[in-house]
Amino acid sequence: MNTASAPTTDEPSPTDEPSLSARETIKALGAYVRPHRWAVTLGLLCALVGAAGGLLQPLATKALVDRLASGETIAGILIALTVLVVLGTAVEALGAYVLERTAESVVLAARRTLVGRLLRLRISEWERIPPGDLMSRVTSDTTLLRAVSTQAVVSAATGAVAFVAAVVVMAFLDVVLLGVTLGVIVLVGGAAALVMPQIARATERSQKAVGEISVGLERSLGAFRTVKASGAEERETARVVAAARRAWRHGVKSAKWEAVAGSADELAVQLAFLAVLAVGGARVASGEIPVSTLIAFLLYLFYLIEPVSKLVDAVTSYQEGAAAASRIAAVERLSTESPARQADALPRQGTAAPGPASVRFEDVSFRYRPGLPYVHQRVRFEVPGAGMTAFVGPSGAGKSTIFALIERFHEATGGRVLVDGKDVRHWPLSQLRSAIGYVEQDAPVLAGTLRENLVFAAPNATDDALRDVLARTKLDTLVERLPHGLDTPVGHRGSKLSGGERQRIAIARAVLRKPRLLLLDEATSQLDAVNELALRDVIADVARETTVLVVAHRLSTVTGADRIVVMDAGRVRAVGTHEELVDQDRLYARLAATQLLAPAR
Numbered sequence: 297m298n299t300a301s302a303p304t305t306d307e308p309s310p311t312d313e314p315s316l317s318a319r320e321t322i323k324a325l326g327a328y329v330r331p332h333r334w335a336v337t338l339g340l341l342c343a344l345v346g347a348a349g350g351l352l353q354p355l356a357t358k359a360l361v362d363r364l365a366s367g368e369t370i371a372g373i374l375i376a377l378t379v380l381v382v383l384g385t386a387v388e389a390l391g392a393y394v395l396e397r398t399a400e401s402v403v404l405a406a407r408r409t410l411v412g413r414l415l416r417l418r419i420s421e422w423e424r425i426p427p428g429d430l431m432s433r434v435t436s437d438t439t440l441l442r443a444v445s446t447q448a449v450v451s452a453a454t455g456a457v458a459f460v461a462a463v464v465v466m467a468f469l470d471v472v473l474l475g476v477t478l479g480v481i482v483l484v485g486g487a488a489a490l491v492m493p494q495i496a497r498a499t500e501r502s503q504k505a506v507g508e509i510s511v512g513l514e515r516s517l518g519a520f521r522t523v524k525a526s527g528a529e530e531r532e533t534a535r536v537v538a539a540a541r542r543a544w545r546h547g548v549k550s551a552k553w554e555a556v557a558g559s560a561d562e563l564a565v566q567l568a569f570l571a572v573l574a575v576g577g578a579r580v581a582s583g584e585i586p587v588s589t590l591i592a593f594l595l596y597l598f599y600l601i602e603p604v605s606k607l608v609d610a611v612t613s614y615q616e617g618a619a620a621a622s623r624i625a626a627v628e629r630l631s632t633e634s635p636a637r638q639a640d641a642l643p644r645q646g647t648a649a650p651g652p653a654s655v656r657f658e659d660v661s662f663r664y665r666p667g668l669p670y671v672h673q674r675v676r677f678e679v680p681g682a683g684m685t686a687f688v689g690p691s692g693a694g695k696s697t698i699f700a701l702i703e704r705f706h707e708a709t710g711g712r713v714l715v716d717g718k719d720v721r722h723w724p725l726s727q728l729r730s731a732i733g734y735v736e737q738d739a740p741v742l743a744g745t746l747r748e749n750l751v752f753a754a755p756n757a758t759d760d761a762l763r764d765v766l767a768r769t770k771l772d773t774l775v776e777r778l779p780h781g782l783d784t785p786v787g788h789r790g791s792k793l794s795g796g797e798r799q800r801i802a803i804a805r806a807v808l809r810k811p812r813l814l815l816l817d818e819a820t821s822q823l824d825a826v827n828e829l830a831l832r833d834v835i836a837d838v839a840r841e842t843t844v845l846v847v848a849h850r851l852s853t854v855t856g857a858d859r860i861v862v863m864d865a866g867r868v869r870a871v872g873t874h875e876e877l878v879d880q881d882r883l884y885a886r887l888a889a890t891q892l893l894a895p896a897r
């Protein structure tokens with residue numbers, strides 16, 4: 297089996313969206329350049345000064361030849377020529393620096409905008425697109441903006457100015473020879489223009505493949521132990537290498553077209569040289585023009601190489617930049633949540649808490665995407681402020697989705713979700729989330745120190761609050777054991793911690809936020825007896841002053857709950873206490889008796 301040809305992802309990617317039109321591309325690129333227009337202008341002026349210096353050189357040479365012919369001294373002209381060369385080079389170097397610096401600033405601005413957008417993406421968008429693809433747009437595609445946003449602008453402008461200036465001077469020298477020159481250039485240039493769109497296409501495909509490399513790596517490195525345990529190193533390597541090969545193939549294709557386009561300028565001038573030599577030679581022989589005019593004209597012809605190649609470079613960079621701009625614009629089109637104001641997004645520490653929040657679901661229907669089956673069908677329940685409510689039911693019943701709707705990660709398809717009697721859609725998003733502490737089922741821990749992880753949701757938490765939470769979640773013994781206490785790094789995704797420790801850290805993080813509503817999606821894995829007891833106590837303790845909703849997988853959690861909501865296939869079947877439900881609800885009685893809920897210790 298040829299695993300190397302396996303696709304790196306089945307997920308659709310934003311690259312599947314149509315590319316930008318030429319107008320949209322220019323508008324998008326213009327938006328990157330606009331904030332740096334003065335720097336680009338300075339770079340342009342420097343380049344123009346350099347080009348003007350170059351333009352004067354053939355004239356000075358003509359004067360030098362004429363003086364030599366008439367026996368005059370040439371020292372003055374030689375000095376003038378030297379000064380011209382040195383000054384021209386210095387100004388060009390300054391211009392190049394200004395442009396490179398500006399190009400880096402354009403890349404920075406694009407990355408800043410993209411990162412800002414990525415972290416505000418709606419969850420539905422984030423679920424749709426592999427993170428590796430998004431990452432490669434921030435890291436790799438933005439670098440392609442470097443050339444197009446500055447150097448290409450300047451190359452196009454200076455190339456055009458120098459080209460027109462040379463053509464004007466050449467027209468003064470001899471119109472016939474100019475006609476011959478332009479004829480050849482237009483012919484070769486027209487042929488080269490045909491390959492330009494191929495560069496954009498190959499670049500876009502190559503960048504897409506680079507994105508697939510990131511997607512593949514992210515997939516394998518994100519499940520590293522599973523890859524090793526499954527003996528899948530070679531298969532996973534082949535997947536990523538297949539994407540790398542695609543990137544290579546399209547990169548080579550782009551290089552081929554760029555080589556064709558890049559040699560066109562040289563070819564045009566060389567052919568024009570031969571034509572001018574033939575026609576000009578005949579005109580010199582017939583006495584229509586002096587030999588110095590032919591020499592000057594030929595020098596201008598070679599001078600043309602630079603502006604023409606600059607124009608070709610500009611168009612080539614534009615093609616590459618257009619491919620990158622399309623991929624970046626695709627991210628900019630993804631829908632985001634409204635920007636959180638930092639002040640709103642954090643819980644208010646030290647101020648009088650407005651008390652536990654109430655939650656109500658009014659005939660909520662929900663499906664993750666049009667075309668998918670409904671996960672919730674007319675879900676209805678009410679949770680008053682404070683106390684613990686447990687959600688139980690078979691796997692896939694829609695319990696965790698309840699939390700996603702309260703957090704407004706997704707919006708109800710029908711009905712209303714109310715927090716404190718107010719529809720969550722009418723809450724400012726950041727304020728809604730600042731009232732909630734949320735512990736995901738897989739209790740993610742971020743790379744960084746233990747302290748950073750604990751205060752992640754409440755950066756202003758005091759040391760006293762931190763100590764208190766550590767004691768309540770029985771993490772204080774872990775802190776004592778760690779070599780650098782709270783400042784010990786926990787590894788990538790908390791890989792240096794045990795599953796139970798990660799879970800307690802996630803709970804401590806949520807509790808430290810002093811939420812008015814705590815959403816706890818209990819891990820399905822078993823904890824040891826000590827851990828489980830510790831967690832139960834913490835939750836019971838928190839439930840005295842906060843509304844706690846738990847997706848429960850353990851009977852020990854459920855038995856202590858003030859109310860239990862039994863869910864099945866997206867519907868609420870029954871609500872009651874453990875004692876009531878054991879008698880009244882067959883599903884609950886069965887769940888309580890079987891392995892779905894572990895027996896109480």
Ligand SMILES: Nc1ncnc2c1ncn2[C@@H]1O[C@H](COP(=O)(O)OP(=O)(O)OP(=O)(O)O)[C@@H](O)[C@H]1O
Binds near residue numbers: 664665668695847
């Ligand atoms: N992001 C998503 N996109 C599409 N479908 C989803 C998504 N998340 C969950 N689902 C589907 O929605 C249904 C309900 O999922 P949910 O996670 O709410 O169930 P649950 O009752 O919490 O299950 P468990 O007890 O196994 O955690 C499942 O069939 C699941 O496959």
